[in-house]
Amino acid sequence: MDSFHYVDLFATKGIEYILILGFLAVLVWYWRYLNKPVVSGAKAVREKIKTTMVDWFVLANDFYYHPGHTWAVPEQEGVLRVGVDDFAQKLVGKPSAIELPTVGEHLVQGDVGWKMKVDSKTIDVLSPANGEVIAVNERVLQSPNLINEDPYKNGWLLKIKTPQMKANLKNLLNGNMARAWMEYTTHQISRTLSNDTVPVLQDGGKIVPGFAKEIEPQNWDKLARHFLLTDD
Template structure:
């Protein structure tokens, strides 16, 4: 059970996706909260290269069993590349969500405006801590007992939820319809 990490150089969307700038392009992916909730994914449905996406639009899907997380794009732009390694080995997303588990590279078209809607630095840390506390409060007592003394959520904590609880959780935390 490790702490859910955030990377200081990344910007976070409230629906638990991230973006990191590199040479004027935005590398995007799922944050560790998503990975911890779902556990090891069985499938990652990547966006098509050339697709235009608006900030907050669905861009990729992660599946495990009957559960699917639809992830929102943290920025607006055109998909330049998608991480095909995830198609062959979706486990990479679980093992390294901030490195080998990246989802796509996007050429930003409204970066300055998009950054205003993203969380960064200390604000992102507070937001993630609040998300963890909300999960424990709203989905206790079952999930509360899965937390170690430091209040960290166990890997695959979504497996402990009923389908109804999972749907509620997904809507609230990932903006999934």
């Protein structure tokens, strides 16, 4: 009868077990990495916002601008965050209310996207992009002056889901083109002021908030619609 031989399995297979355990540890780490909460695109964009001063108005770098003075910025694949630019908020001043579309509504680039109520006037504002509204900034509905205090960050208005991201952005202004457009807009304002004695500049050269009312007290809404491209 053959004699029994004790084999220390761990001693002979220890290295293999260690390698397997190591592989499992890496696998678990990788799984957790893939499934960890993703930092929202909105937060990432907000943290990186840099701005450029163009005469009297601020532009957020890397944002895309519609000539009707609205902006769009990619948040994540297929999603844009949108709002009004610094020119628009300085043009009309503090709104008493903002009428936003509801979640699920579809917007068309260049068509009316939302409305701002200022005093007794209602001003239409054009949407910078096509797509479905997937989020509304409730804080702006409660505190419309957020668009004046922080138009590119806390004053955002909507998030739009669009299957045509590249096409939407291609139709907007960015970088040097956006700066040139804002310079042209400022030139138009300067020409308007050249025939008007109303002071619209504060001490330090800053333009008066709601300067459309200073230029055209009775028909300021007509001037606002002209620059926001809704005067048809």
